[in-house]
Amino acid sequence: xxxxxxxxxxxxxxxxxxxxxxxxxxxxxxxxxxxxxxxxxxxxxxxxxxxxxxxxxxxxxxxxxxxxxxxxxxxxxxxxxxxxxxxxxxxxxxxxxxxxxxxxxxxxxxxxxxx
Amino acid sequence: xxxxxxxxxxxxxxxxxxxxxxxxxxxxxxxxxxxxxxxxxxxxxxxxxxxxxxxxxxxxxxxxxxxxxxxxxxxxxxxxxxxxxxxxxxxxxxxxxxxxxxxxxxxxxxx
Numbered sequence: 001x002x003x004x005x006x007x008x009x010x011x012x013x014x015x016x017x018x019x020x021x022x023x024x025x026x027x028x029x030x031x032x033x034x035x036x037x038x039x040x041x042x043x044x045x046x047x048x049x050x051x052x053x054x055x056x057x058x059x060x061x062x063x064x065x066x067x068x069x070x071x072x073x074x075x076x077x078x079x080x081x082x083x084x085x086x087x088x089x090x091x092x093x094x095x096x097x098x099x100x101x102x103x104x105x106x107x108x109x110x111x112x113x114x115x
Numbered sequence: 116x117x118x119x120x121x122x123x124x125x126x127x128x129x130x131x132x133x134x135x136x137x138x139x140x141x142x143x144x145x146x147x148x149x150x151x152x153x154x155x156x157x158x159x160x161x162x163x164x165x166x167x168x169x170x171x172x173x174x175x176x177x178x179x180x181x182x183x184x185x186x187x188x189x190x191x192x193x194x195x196x197x198x199x200x201x202x203x204x205x206x207x208x209x210x211x212x213x214x215x216x217x218x219x220x221x222x223x224x225x226x
Contacts, residue, residue, distance in 0.1 A: 031212065043203065043216035056211060091157060103148070104214065106158040 002026065004107035006092050012113045013082055021077045021110045025094030032075050033095075033104060034067055038088035046090075049075065082114045117142050119206050121217035129225050131193050136220045138187040138204035146207035147187045148214065149178050151200045158203065161189075191222070199224045 005024045013019050025032050034046040045059040049069040060066070064083075069075040079086055089111050093104040118141040128134050138147070146165055150158040162171045164180035164187060171178050175198065177190045187204055201221045205214040 033213070035214075035216075042218050043205075045213040045215070048212045050212065056213065058211075059213065093158075103160045103163055105160065106150075108157045 004092055004094050004105055006090075006107040006110050008110060009108065010111045010113075012115065014115050015084060016081055018078065018080045019082055019112065021079075021090050021112070023075045023077070023092030023094075023107060025073065025075070025092070026096070026105060029094035029096045029105075030072065031095040031102070031104075032069055033093040034075070034077050035091045035093065035106075036088045037091055037109070041088075043091075046077070079112075082112075084114045087112055087114045117144065117206060117208050117215045119204060119215050119217040121204055121220050123220060124218060125221050125223075127223045127225060128191075128194055130195055133193065134191050136189040136191075136202055136204075136222075138189070138206075138217055140185050140187075140206040140215075142185075142208075144182075144185075144206040144208065147180050148205040148207070149187070149189055150203045150205065152203065152219070153200050161202075194224045196224045196226060198222065 004026055007022045011019055030051045032049045036044045036046055047067045048056040064080045067077045089109040091109045092107045095102045095104045120139045122137050148163055149161040151161050152158050162178040167182040169180045175192045180187045201219045203216050203219045205216045207214055
């Protein structure tokens with residue numbers, strides 16, 4: 001079946017602009033995660049959604065970052081007033097259910113470049 | 116706070132040789148994952164290890180977990196070129212859902 005999809009695949013923006021990144025998880029997966037991958041910081045957890053529960057936002061680096069998940073499916077990560085240090089690949093992952101053996105399946109990522 | 120360390124960071128090895136990548140984590144964890152990432156691509160799940168002594172094998176790759184030592188290993192047997200990639204281990208925190216990733220090991224197999 002279809003995997004996790006993300007759009008756009010690449011985004012170039014100017015410093016100070018807002019950007020929205022989209023994630024479509026695997027159908028039926030209730031858990032959705034956002035991670036960021038950059039040269040200096042490796043892979044960092046940003047935020048986690050599970051069903052209708054309040055999201056775990058503990059990884060968001062600043063209040064310029066926010067995310068929502070509509071209808072328990074599609075998620076949007078928004079970065080306001082982008083800075084050059086926001087340049088990274090943003091990865092979305094989804095997982096089925098809450099079983100301890102569930103694997104997170106990753107999307108192809110969105111490469112964000114802030115000029 | 117859970118910390119995950121991998122070594123080596125870079126590994127260049129000849130085809131046909133064996134080698135091991137090490138993954139140490141700092142606090143109790145209930146799951147250990149190994150992922151592969153090809154250049155410009157996303158992460159591909161390789162193994163999930165759930166309990167002490169767990170061993171999983173797929174082709175030339177074998178992963179094991181020692182929860183007492185807080186150590187997982189990824190062993191490569193008789194390496195071939197198409198195993199060239201970056202390999203990440205990730206540990207799952209008790210009590211929450213986030214994965215903490217190691218720094219990755221960039222593996223290059225030389226013909």
